[in-house]
Amino acid sequence: MRLLALLLLPSLALAQTSSIVQAPLPSRGMTLPPTGAALVDEATALSLNPAGLGFVESGQLFYLHERNLERDSLGDGVFLGARLLGLGLGAxxxxxxxxxxxxxxxxxxxxxxGTPTLRLGGAWHGFSSKDSDDVDALDTFDVGVTARPVRALSLAAVVKDLNAPREGSLKVQRKYDLGLGLRPLGERYTLGVDWLFSEGAFRQGQATYTLQAEVIPGVRVGAGVSHGFVSGVPLALQVAATLDTSHLGVTYALGGGEDGTDHVLGVRLSMENYRSLRPSGGVVTMLDLNDMLSGGGSVLMTLLGASEADPFLRLSRWLDLATKDERLTGVVLKMEGLPGVDWGKAEELRQAVLRLRASGKRVMAVLLSVDDMGYFVASAADRIYSVPESFLHINGLAAHLQTFGGTMEKLGVTWDVARVGKYKTAPEQLTLTEPSDASREAVGAYLDNEVAWYERAVTESRKVPVERLRELWAEGLPTAAKAQSLGFIDGVITPSELDAKVRELVPRGHFNAAYNPRDEREERWGRRRRIAVVPVLGTIAGGSSREDPLGFSQIAGAETVVRALESAKSDSSVVAIVLRVDSGGGEVLASYLMYEAVLAAAKEKPVIASMGDVAASGGYYAAIGATEVMALPTTVTGSIGVFYFKPALKGLLEDKLGIHQETLARSPMADVFDNWQPWTPEQQTAVQKWVDASYDSFITDVARARKMDKAQVDTVARGRVWSGNDALSRGLVDKLGGLMDAVASARQHAGVPASEELDLVLMGEARGLFSGMGGEPGVRAALALLPGSSSSEPLPSAVKSLARELGVNLELMRPGMKAQVPFQLIVR
Known part of the structure; x- marks a missing residue:
């Protein structure tokens, strides 16, 4: 509809003349196809209402040619529009x-x-002429304002010739244009009404009525009529038609008035994509999951705090928009790794593929290198193909538990531990030489759940008995031919055969590798209401959310999360909040502060917690304050419990490295957090009381939030890890579902009709190392700046080096009160 509006600029059409006194003044520029002051929002807005330049999103060029045979007049015009630093510019x-x-x-x-709903604009017009010295010296100024408060309404006011210039015998009167735009039936039909009048002559003004309509995507028509209510105001009529492609558009407008018939031809070139004619078979695109999930931000930009949105959240939004895009008819999934994805997010991707298919899109997966997780996602496609040399690492699931107690013994390092619950086994990684029975029990139960879920999903999708899947697993590294013979792929193809297979899948589809589900020019007026997604990704700690520039670690900072929740709560455009948790926990205090902020936000707006791969211990704590808690069937969750532990390094530093330390204490507990000596029995008892009290607070909050008896919570707590399926059956979560299910639930809780379009906005994403240098947090966020335990000492450099060599989570080894998942569970 934009090209119609771009060339349909002043619906004042053939009556674009300046009022003059004492001598004739040439026309104030070219005639434009039907539009109005409240409708115009392209580069040609410069001629009618400069406020409309603010709606230009990228570079535009318009060429207009006008001819009136009866009046024997010609006109040519070139209009440029662009956006720079949030400003709309035109020439x-x-x-x-x-x-x-x-x-x-x-x-x-x-x-x-201005803002997306209110734009202010100004324009200067300079005249030059060899035929008239008066015209040659003429300069005029226009100012305008456009308000688009809601989807169906646009209002405008323009003052033309604000300076009312006089040059010799020429005197230009100031004029006013009041515009109204209506879209009662959505973006396909637009009605406009303008009232143009000279200063002091309101009743002698001219009314203009405009109709713009999109017949089909890429074809628009328009009509305009202008007249007055007193004698002497001419009647003018105009009709127009526009043909659009993405970056090129052509408009022809024909109009008539007392001065004869006027012809206008317009051509648009734009960097921005316009809604255009669509190929009969729609668009087919390729989605490289490995590339989409790899991020791609530079190390330098991450250091400066300019990290981009989380790749998985970005991919989820892409898939959701693609599902709703009528242009898209087919997707080719390139399967070559899923960086940053574990089983929870894999289930979300699989459900997204199923939603694509349910919306009428055909989906083909091409396997280049996949493990069981990659095949799990690919199995949701209509068809699965492999190339002859594909690496199919599809051999069943296994979990690996590593312990470093033996290493610690060799190094002379011992660890003091205070914990609650036999399943809170995180310290056992560093204290035991082999996993405890509790660890084996919890991990085994999770693994059994994962295997059952995998078998059911894959065999139902491929319509094969489970025995064939087990036969495939028994191969270890099955060949593509073996996978095809068992029914797990539909064919082995060479890359040169891919085009033919795509044509089979979508017979009339047109491949477009550059497809983007939201690459068309925004036609909508007003601002969409929004759902805020607040991420809690990585290890929970105090301060700002951050990530190291190499991507090895990610911190969910309480300050960032609390501040984001407060912003979302106070933003009137945000109707609901989705708390996206993908964290195994961390510091108890930081987790508690997040929980309190979620509770406070949920009193004002619906807050839906969406659990990803893992939302355990402190991650679970942060989520339970939400209005509704959703997990995936394979989410690692629960692990309700706390622990405190610290190293005793005397055996390493003194006995092996010759470092001596002598402590002069004036109370029994003065060196309780010292990293040299093990705890005394009295110190162990004191710390255990502290940990017991923290655990009691944790389960009290869980019982209150989940509306469960405290004793009932204790039976499913004590550090026990559960799958999402098991957590649902035990009342720890409300529903099963992924991120987009949480978005749908947030919409429902907020009472937003299904027909209303909403935007998703990410608030509180992680930044780089220097990201925490600015901003004024509120009181609650300022509190979250505190570290998790003020009494914790920094981790000694020797322990840091040891952790890096062993591959142990550095945050796990840092002394302090923790609410953290007992292990880094890797199932492959």
């Missing part, structure tokens, strides 16, 4: 030639600023 040059008026050139410059 134009128009050449007018006519038998009955002086030839002249009009040069214009314009600027617009």
């Amino acid at each position: 134009s040059v128009e050449w007018m030639r006519g038998r009955h008026e002086p030839h002249y050139r009009r040069t214009s410059l314009g600027l617009s600023l």
